[in-house]
Amino acid sequence: MLIRDIAQFDGKQITLAGWVYNKRSSGKIRFVIVRDGTGLTQCVFSQKDLSPEVFELADKITQESSLYVTGMVRKDDRAPGGYELIATDLKLIQMADNYPISPKEHGTDFLMTNRHLWLRSRRQHAIITIRSHLIKAMRDFFDNQGFILVDTPILTPAAVEGTTTLFEVEYFGEKTYLTQSGQLYNEPDAAAFNKVYCFGPTFRAEKSKTRRHLTEFWMIEPEVAFADLNDIITLAEDFISYIVERVLTKCPEQFKVLERDISKLEKITKPFPRITYTEAIEKLNANSKPVKWGDDFGGDEETVLSNLNDKPLVITHYPAQCKAFYMKRDSNDDKLALGADILAPEGYGEIVGGGQREDDLATLEKRIAEYKLPKQAFEWYLDVRRYGTFPHSGFGLGVERTLAWICALPHVRETIPYPRMLEKVYP
RNA sequence: UCCAGCGUAGCUCAAUGGUGGAGCAUUCGGCUGUUAACCGAAGGGUUGCAAGUUCGAGUCUUGCCGCUGGAGCCA
Structure with a gap:
């Protein structure tokens, strides 16, 4: 299952394999943007729907960590790309080290060495x-x-x-x-x-x-x-x-x-x-x-x-x-x-x-x-x-x-x- | 090879010759729909290297190194 095909799975349960592109949080909800090389999709982790372990992991996971995330695809205009994944499970492959390319501006030399x-x-x-x-x-x-x-x-x-x-x-x-x-x-x-x-x-x-x-x-x-x-x-x-x-x-x-x-x-x-x-x-x-x-x-x-x-x-x-x-x-x-x-x-x-x-x-x-x-x-x-x-x-x-x-x-x-x-x- | 500019925290940048700061990232805390989220706190520095001027140098001078832009060069 690749993110580029996500629209075909609206309303269905899927598992994505990918990396954390970015993460945002608000109270008892976590938004993890997952990247799989074919696209980006927002995965939504709500504390009330998840085991404490899974929610804790979604809270701690670092930029570019590799993972499998399972959940239901839902069309939502608030999500970048129009579709999001309501997560039910999260399996960590590796917790990534502090990723050098943060989501802000960088110079050419730095980006080229990376x-x-x-x-x-x-x-x-x-x-x-x-x-x-x-x-x-x-x-x-x-x-x-x-x-x-x-x-x-x-x-x-x-x-x-x-x-x-x-x-x-x-x-x-x-x-x-x-x-x-x-x-x-x-x-x-x-x-x-x-x-x-x-x-x-x-x-x-x-x-x-x-x-x-x-x-x-x-x-x-x-x-x-x-x-x-x-x-x-x-x-x-x-x-x-x-x-x-x-x-x-x-x-x-x-x-x-x-x-x-x-x-x-x-x-x-x-x-x-x-x-x-x-x-x-x-x-x-x-x-x-x-x-x-x-x-x-x-x-x-x-x-x-x-x-x-x-x-x-x-x-x-x-x-x-x-x-x-x-x-x-x-x-x-x-x-x-x-x-x-x-x-x-x-x-x-x-x-x-x-x-x-x-x-x-x-x-x-x-x-x-x-x-x-x-x-x-x-x-x-x-x-x-x-x-x-x-x-x-x-x-x-x-x-x-x-x-x-x-x-x-x-x-x-x-x-x-x-x-x-x-x-x-x-x- | 030549000319110009730059080199400060992991990254992007501030700092009149007089106690080196901010944002992002990281760690901790808060927030039930975030959109490079936000709010609060903490840790993080041989200011590229070497010498010189000065009571005092991130700041001025010289050399070296590195980067960027341009020129030359280049189907």
Whole structure:
């Protein structure tokens, strides 16, 4: 019997197993709020109806003690959630020690060192529940469209893109690195399966200390054979509008707990506005955020652009110098890359990065040399161009940034159960 | 790595250079429908660490450590 199903048991006797969330008392009556991981319900202990032992236990029981409580379910408007349990018996599993998270305000550092306990609180519970539904929606979207899930490795040889700082792992005397993206592996996988996606954790050893950064975060990355830049942007629009709609349908209670203004999410319908990098620069200059053509956008610029619309904003045709070596160039202007980033609205910034891949062997070899990457490490990757090369495109979407936007959270750290941040790996 | 702010009870925070307090949590007591219940009482402190200035430092100075925010960095 779970609390989430309590309404079905109105008027019936049930036994709940759970933990004490909070307790209130008045004279000869005790209200124990019980939490079982699926919901909260108020259990009412009246002295006149109970043995002295049971009433005494209900009086003494501490926050987060584990217990079984038996009683009759009753609809009552005075109870939080609309239903309560008129208790007839209480069995203690364990009397909890003095619980550190009291029902008052706490600081971030304290809550993060108690992250394993903080997850029991309503807000955190709501966020992680939405995360679960969000990930299910993401996987369903690709599965329903005939994509094959092809897992990419977490341990990778040599520095792959040569741009970001990677975590080094000693691998039987050899240097390996924790993956920063499944991207390069997705490309041969697309040649094998046509439409593929990978989903897993990625790692960046950057010393970034901002509301948008984690050192360990989750990405879902589709790669589509014979798709061009335009095709992949359309896919991303379909994808984002689908996952937002799904969590809105599945998680109304959780959004209520978070006090999220869901009318803003209801506007997330395709198509999304699309502008080029050059147009974005013009908009920034018009919004007194002058940026030189050729510079990448920083956090401030992303926030300004992100606030321009109600919908995610697609920015295409970045200067090639800002983008990875494998990005295909615009045939009309070799300085531009056929890439697209998508910025979430409400100031949340980049959630998607992707584009069309360079599919010409000679050009790609030239790029590898230009970016001063060790060609030998990329022979397997170049094979995709040697044996039946094909136009293909893909993108990566960061789960935590997307969830932070969907839940309107000020920081990504609450969107993952156990965040890994700069010099923070406990618990 | 750089800049700024902060570090006081288990937690969140007060305290003009002059006897370190409150709320929550804990313990005890009261109240027959509480809604982060309320009311009364009690226990709880090497004021991050080290040095310095001063008759006197939680408060001022220096260094170190830690945290927070931001920058840089970052598909």
